[in-house]
Amino acid sequence: MVADQELVDEAALKALGAMGVIRPSDRAVQVIVGPIADQVAEEIRAAGAGVPMAGVAAISAEPAGDAADLSPALVAALGGAGAIAQARTLAGRVRVELREPRRVDAATLPGVRGMVQLTSTTLHLLV
Structure with missing residues (x-):
């Protein structure tokens, strides 16, 4: 709703x-x-931190990772390993939590079909 x-x-x-x-x-x-x-x-x-979703079956999510799970070129385009707090592989995309979002070079993200900035420090990259 x-x-x-x-x-x-x-x-x-x-x-x-x-x-x-x-x-x-x-x-x-x-x-x-x-x-x-x-x-x-x-x-x-x-x-949603506990917000109920009726009629949805539970499954296990993929584990969280870090910049080491990304290609070196993608890490560089995201501002380097120091700029990345966490990277998590999700269904067809990568969720990236940034420490330094100003360092992202969105024009050179290799292997990324699209990018959505959810918050000032959170990106979803379509891979």
């Missing part, structure tokens, strides 16, 4: 890998993610 459909950023959802967005009513949004739906649901559940 959403309070305001105008605040739903369909382009950002698609940039994160959504295959489509359906708005069945003025208060509902369905994000179509395809075969990775279970993984995404688990990530949302984990990010």
Whole structure:
């Protein structure tokens, strides 16, 4: 349920890998993610810190990692290993927590099809 459909950023959802967005009513949004739906649901559940999601089966998420799990060229484009607090492989993307977001060179991210900045220090990279 959403309070305001105008605040739903369909382009950002698609940039994160959504295959489509359906708005069945003025208060509902369905994000179509395809075969990775279970993984995404688990990530949302984990990010929601206990917010219940009815009808979603639990699965285990992939483990968190660090800059060592990324290619050297990608680490360099993200500002170097010192600029990266954590990198986590998720369903079709990498979630990067940055210490120094100003150092990211978005124009040279190798192997990245798209990037969405969720917060000032959190990026999702489509790989």
